[in-house]
Amino acid sequence: MKIIEYTTKKKEIRYIAKGVYIGTDCLTGKPKRTNITGKTKTDVKLKYERAKLEFLQNGSTTREKVSISTFEELAKVWFEMYKTTVKSNTLSQMESLLNVHILPPLKEYKVEKITSYLLQKIVNTWADNANNHNGFKRYSYAFSTVKRILKYAVSLDVIEVNPALNVYIPQSKSDKTIKKIKYFNKQDLKTFLNAIECLSPCYTHEMYKAYFYLLAHTGIRPSEGLAMSWQDVDFTSGTIRITKTLNRKAKLEDSPKTKKSNRTLLLDTTTLQTLKKWKLFQSKEKLKLGVGRANLIFCPIHEESYLFHNTVRNFAKRIFRENGLNDIGLHGFRHTYATMLLSADVPYKIIQERLGHENITMTMNTYSHLEQSKEKQAILLFENYMSL
DSSP states (O other), rough: OOOEEEOTTTOOOHHHEEEEEEETTTOOOOOOEEEEEEHHHHHHHHHHHHHHHHHHHHOOOOSSOOOOBBHHHHHHHHHHHHHSOHHHHHHHHHHHHHHIIIIIHTTTBBBGGGOHHHHHHHHHHHHHHHSSSSOOOOOHHHHHHHHHHHHHHHHHOOOOOOOOGGGOOOGGGGGGGGOOOOOOHHHHOOOOOOOOHHHHOOOHHHHHHHHHHHHHHHHHHHHHHTBBBBBEEETTTTEEOOOOOTTTOOOOEOOSSSSSGOEEEOEEEEEEEEHHHHHHHHHHHHHHHHHHOOSSSSOSSSOOOOHHHHHHHHHHHHHHHHOOOOOOOOTEEEEEEEEHHHHOOOOHHHHHHHHEEEEESHHHHHHGOOOOOOOOOOOOHHHHHHTT
């Protein structure tokens, strides 16, 4: 080690050893060098030995070690990373999944003490409970989240191997049945829309009439409709643009759910006329109150603010109840639209583009079982063709 004498700006004599080797970084494989200064040559030598010892005590690396002990601490660190990658609605769902299902059985365990056997017992319990009437059905997704969190622990060098990799996910009885989606048939949809049509022509009723016509005739997500402004409607071309969405707290998200959700949709004549009538009605009512022209399509009469999802949901529930209709929720109008298109033999590719699904597989997985009623028709058509 070469020690050089130098003079500081204050004219004081000091000593330095430049680029001295203190070890090889075990993470990068690169030699670690540093500069060591002291008042005397002996001081430099002592600091050099101390630097080598500290490097070894830090695990032969200069990178800061992540201090994580329990699974709960790990989950919090992972969640901070995760929230930068998703929208607020998805984030709220994940937060609930963590707090209600994942953390209770795992939070107190030391991360390095979590074994495949422990995880297998937890997922087995989830699967058994899923068969109960009120059991947690999405246990497979919950465990995939556990696996992602532990994978993150491996990347942070908290553990060496992910214990979730060797766990078998049992299939519950509920997994073997197709999830039943809620939707209206043609007659029920007409009953619902007619019920709104017959309400007294006040601001709120006219607004909901336009909103539900839009949902039922376009299949857009309820949150996409609530986020729309009049700039999104082109009455000349008869189209609407879907470019944003609203979260459950009535806060605007600057982009829809997926890339495919950004789309322009052609409207049918009835929906287009309904929107035109609503725009005129809205302008007149707001002018009477002196609150100015609205930018948002669906907003309270007294202010320019977004409607809460629950407010619209409660209105729909009232109409369902008063007209003896099944409660299909707001999303049920999207399913209704899709089933109507299927009944009209519209190709899946067109349905995918109208709904804004990321891919056609998602569309087919959701709605293909509804076409089973057409199986006999297909067989008859085949027989008629072969008999020619």
